[in-house]
Amino acid sequence: MRIRTGIPGFDELIQGGLVPNRVYIVAGPPGSGKSTFGVQFLVQGAKEGERGLYVSLTEDPQNIIEDMSTLNLGLRRYALTGMILFVDMGPLSIQHFNALKDSRSMGTTYAREVFKKISAIVKTRNIKRLVIDSVLTLKFGSGDEEEQNREIARFFRSLKDLKVTTLILSEMTDLTNYSPEHYLSHGVIFLHNFLNGHTMVRAIQIIKMRSTRHDCDMYKMEITSEGIRVYPTKV
Numbered sequence: 001m002r003i004r005t006g007i008p009g010f011d012e013l014i015q016g017g018l019v020p021n022r023v024y025i026v027a028g029p030p031g032s033g034k035s036t037f038g039v040q041f042l043v044q045g046a047k048e049g050e051r052g053l054y055v056s057l058t059e060d061p062q063n064i065i066e067d068m069s070t071l072n073l074g075l076r077r078y079a080l081t082g083m084i085l086f087v088d089m090g091p092l093s094i095q096h097f098n099a100l101k102d103s104r105s106m107g108t109t110y111a112r113e114v115f116k117k118i119s120a121i122v123k124t125r126n127i128k129r130l131v132i133d134s135v136l137t138l139k140f141g142s143g144d145e146e147e148q149n150r151e152i153a154r155f156f157r158s159l160k161d162l163k164v165t166t167l168i169l170s171e172m173t174d175l176t177n178y179s180p181e182h183y184l185s186h187g188v189i190f191l192h193n194f195l196n197g198h199t200m201v202r203a204i205q206i207i208k209m210r211s212t213r214h215d216c217d218m219y220k221m222e223i224t225s226e227g228i229r230v231y232p233t234k235v
């Protein structure tokens, strides 16, 4: 079984959609469309009667709702009816970092706290689609890279047991520098936005998608007032 992402043109590249209840990474540089991708994914779920959760670790979700409401996706309505929940877990990090300023393990514990909160909402509100924006904050606070990686691995494993289809948004400017989350996830999608001559070009690339036949080429993508659209043209 596959679930539709809600990104026109994208599901055709991955045999009809995402395998449900798995964890995926959507990575890209600033403004490449990560949040838009996540919101479209949740809107598609809401259209199909599946409740979605957008966890913001960096920004006030009100800003995300406002920004994304400039797109014709009907987001405001779904947010008002509670079909898409926006939760701000940024304050959690501030509280946490203040309380544990001197502890070496504060970053790891923070990821666990975030998971606990997510897990409670997913279970009580019957969440089927989850977006976490973004992975960067989860790693804050822990100086020890090995410990950080262990904690991220634990976070991913816990998510997999939650039985919710998850997109983790990931800030990445160097798209050749892979991190542990790329290996831990079921699929990795890169959003590109680069200069070609005098023009900026947007493209989408499926780096990996387990149990799926796909190629790793870059496909033309646009962000319009209808959101992201993918074209069958390679760039």
Ligand SMILES: Nc1ncnc2c1ncn2[C@@H]1O[C@H](COP(=O)(O)OP(=O)(O)OP(=O)(O)O)[C@@H](O)[C@H]1O
Binding pocket: 028, 029, 030, 031, 032, 033, 034, 035, 036, 037, 070, 071, 171, 223, 224, 225
């Ligand atoms: N109505 C619109 N029409 C066309 N393009 C738009 C519209 N609204 C936003 N965009 C484009 O989408 C981009 C923002 O996309 P988005 O916020 O999803 O990116 P992001 O990868 O999440 O960025 P960040 O790293 O800052 O979180 C804008 O920079 C703009 O180029």
Ligand SMILES: [Mg+2]
Binding pocket: 034, 035, 036, 133
């Ligand atoms: Mg964003």
